[in-house]
Amino acid sequence: ASLTPVGPLGELTGLAVQRVQVADLVAAAKFGTTQPIDDPAREQQVLDGVRTKATQLGLDPENAARFFRAQIEANKLVQRGLYVRWTEHPEEVPSRRPDLGTEVRPILDRLTTDILAELKDTEQLRRPTLKCEIHATIAERSAVVLNRLDRLHEDALAEAMSTVCA
Numbered sequence: 001a002s003l004t005p006v007g008p009l010g011e012l013t014g015l016a017v018q019r020v021q022v023a024d025l026v027a028a029a030k031f032g033t034t035q036p037i038d039d040p041a042r043e044q045q046v047l048d049g050v051r052t053k054a055t056q057l058g059l060d061p062e063n064a065a066r067f068f069r070a071q072i073e074a075n076k077l078v079q080r081g082l083y084v085r086w087t088e089h090p091e092e093v094p095s096r097r098p099d100l101g102t103e104v105r106p107i108l109d110r111l112t113t114d115i116l117a118e119l120k121d122t123e124q125l126r127r128p129t130l131k132c133e134i135h136a137t138i139a140e141r142s143a144v145v146l147n148r149l150d151r152l153h154e155d156a157l158a159e160a161m162s163t164v165c166a
């Protein structure tokens with residue numbers, strides 16, 4: 001369970017937190033298999049879906065795709081960090097390997113839908129203004145404290161939120 005960060009960007013930031021936390025499951029699904037961290041075909045699928053749904057919601061599809069490119073980079077940052085951690089400390093490797101296709105990607109797909117709805121709800125606030133940057137910083141810092149994010153997930157969240165103020 002994750003706690004909702006503070007302010008008008010709290011819900012959106014909370015969803016970005018959930019997405020970087022699900023990266024732990026993605027890494028657990030792939031670690032010790034031949035499945036690579038980078039999957040350009042899946043990324044293309046995610047981004048194509050985002051553009052389609054964004055257009056249906058009346059959002060700028062390229063702006064939404066830019067936000068999701070940052071979510072994807074953040075996810076891979078966590079995966080790479082956990083690979084380093086698990087290689088150095090094999091006792092920390094999760095004992096169960098979740099199934100990427102049936103278990104993990106469906107969670108990411110649900111988050112995609114929720115994130116797009118929040119992008120719509122926050123559209124007016126997310127102009128490139130100081131006001132937006134301030135609300136983004138408040139939401140991000142409160143997310144780190146409320147969810148006790150470690151440095152890896154804190155850095156990933158910063159990446160995920162880097163383009164929030166359109």
Ligand SMILES: C=C(O[C@@H]1C=C(C(=O)O)C=C[C@H]1O)C(=O)O
Nearest residue numbers: 026037038039042043071072075
């Ligand atoms: C999350 C995954 O790993 C990477 C990150 C992705 C994402 O954040 O949506 C998509 C494809 C991969 O490059 C995955 O393979 O599903």
